[in-house]
Amino acid sequence: MELVAVIGKQGKDIPVGKALDYVYGYVLGLDMTRRDLQAEAKKLGRPWTQPRASITRRRWARFIL
Numbered sequence: 001m002e003l004v005a006v007i008g009k010q011g012k013d014i015p016v017g018k019a020l021d022y023v024y025g026y027v028l029g030l031d032m033t034r035r036d037l038q039a040e041a042k043k044l045g046r047p048w049t050q051p052r053a054s055i056t057r058r059r060w061a062r063f064i065l
């Protein structure tokens with residue numbers, strides 16, 4: 001289970017003190033990354049973030065706090 005911040009507006013080089021102004025809300029998420037594919041990619045020197053990239057690998061709650 002992870003707490004996911006939902007970003008509500010675009011920004012760049014945002015000062016730390018203003019960061020929460022860009023958060024729309026929070027949602028609970030379940031990371032279902034294929035750890036076996038991630039480990040194999042790391043061994044081969046490939047980008048290990050790819051197994052995390054698919055939206056189908058995550059489940060989100062249906063509400064935003």
